[in-house]
Amino acid sequence: MDFESLFRPGILGTRPYSPGKPVEEVQRELGLDQVIKLASNENPEGPLPAVVSAVQEAVLEVNRYPDATCFRLTDKLASLLSVDPQQLIFGNGSNEVLDILIRALVSPGENVVFSEHSFIVYPLTCGVHFECGRPVSLDADDKHDLPAMAAAVDDQTKLIIVCNPNNPTGTYNTRQEFESFLDSVPSRVIVAIDEAYYEYVTAEDYPQTLPMLADYPNLMILRTFSKIHSLAGLRVGYGIGHPDFISQLHKTREPFNVNLLSQTAAIACIDNWHEVPGRVARNKEQLDWMAVELGALGFEVVPSQTNFILVRCDTDAGKLTQDLLHKGIIVRPMHAFGLGEGAVRISIGLRAENEACIEALKKILN
Numbered sequence: 001m002d003f004e005s006l007f008r009p010g011i012l013g014t015r016p017y018s019p020g021k022p023v024e025e026v027q028r029e030l031g032l033d034q035v036i037k038l039a040s041n042e043n044p045e046g047p048l049p050a051v052v053s054a055v056q057e058a059v060l061e062v063n064r065y066p067d068a069t070c071f072r073l074t075d076k077l078a079s080l081l082s083v084d085p086q087q088l089i090f091g092n093g094s095n096e097v098l099d100i101l102i103r104a105l106v107s108p109g110e111n112v113v114f115s116e117h118s119f120i121v122y123p124l125t126c127g128v129h130f131e132c133g134r135p136v137s138l139d140a141d142d143k144h145d146l147p148a149m150a151a152a153v154d155d156q157t158k159l160i161i162v163c164n165p166n167n168p169t170g171t172y173n174t175r176q177e178f179e180s181f182l183d184s185v186p187s188r189v190i191v192a193i194d195e196a197y198y199e200y201v202t203a204e205d206y207p208q209t210l211p212m213l214a215d216y217p218n219l220m221i222l223r224t225f226s227k228i229h230s231l232a233g234l235r236v237g238y239g240i241g242h243p244d245f246i247s248q249l250h251k252t253r254e255p256f257n258v259n260l261l262s263q264t265a266a267i268a269c270i271d272n273w274h275e276v277p278g279r280v281a282r283n284k285e286q287l288d289w290m291a292v293e294l295g296a297l298g299f300e301v302v303p304s305q306t307n308f309i310l311v312r313c314d315t316d317a318g319k320l321t322q323d324l325l326h327k328g329i330i331v332r333p334m335h336a337f338g339l340g341e342g343a344v345r346i347s348i349g350l351r352a353e354n355e356a357c358i359e360a361l362k363k364i365l366n
């Protein structure tokens, strides 16, 4: 049977998303007792105890479907952010909200502009959806080239995705840059700003986009509980936009797209939002420490506003990451992101994990 002929254009040419190797797989393959994963920008701190007990309690209810409208979660988050509940849409990770956006907006022949050196899911999702991706290079400082992205917009452009701060570079665009960009984009084009790492940012000129929603109805913000809130395994993300836009998006999502345990966990995270600053400070301390240590080892370190760090070296990143793997440290080589042969992204771990990474690098480089 010729299955290939059944698929829509774009599917056959798209490679599946390739995540970092799971710890157990590396342990099994290499016979290692201890493996440290610094590859998927997860929070190395586990979920909060209050989140764990809320989920344990909720597990007794999983014979029931979850609330299809995420009513309590929507209400809590709307109060926290001071937005109208109708401005919110939740997804099985912010990944799903992104997928909903592209599916809802783009018809054959139309396109989506994003940065070529950004979150790998953008080209993958666009690839399977009428091959609608239109990638634009970063600027010389590894930042989104917003003027070039605005210039790439044509009559067929439906959506622009701006990742701020950007994965995998950790760089960010300033408030002024982003506002000039919004002013230069036609209002019929939706601008989705992916703020998966929003909470980690400490730069003062980083744009606060929530207040911008009032002036730019074509703006949509994407955020997640996967990173600072340590819920990557439960998959809860959300979009914030104009209520009339969001109400159309709701039509295209699955009825029960955020499961019962995930809704419960996200609500518990909101109830414990006061834990966020401590988490941010601990990440920043380790990020700064890693930047100094990696710099001392001769890496070119790209300044980061996130929970990961991009470094460049003269050696082949593929070989370096393999050598690290054999020492029980998983990091991500960045050739799939088109950032050159020597580029590696290292997620920030706990102090002992970061120290183990630096020690392993010292041994490899010497």
Ligand SMILES: Cc1ncc(COP(=O)(O)O)c(C=O)c1O
Pocket: 040, 041, 092, 093, 094, 095, 096, 119, 163, 166, 167, 194, 196, 223, 224, 225, 226, 232, 235, 236, 237
């Ligand atoms: C820029 C960016 N956006 C979105 C996501 C996905 O987040 P979620 O777990 O909410 O789907 C990630 C995850 O790594 C990311 O780096």
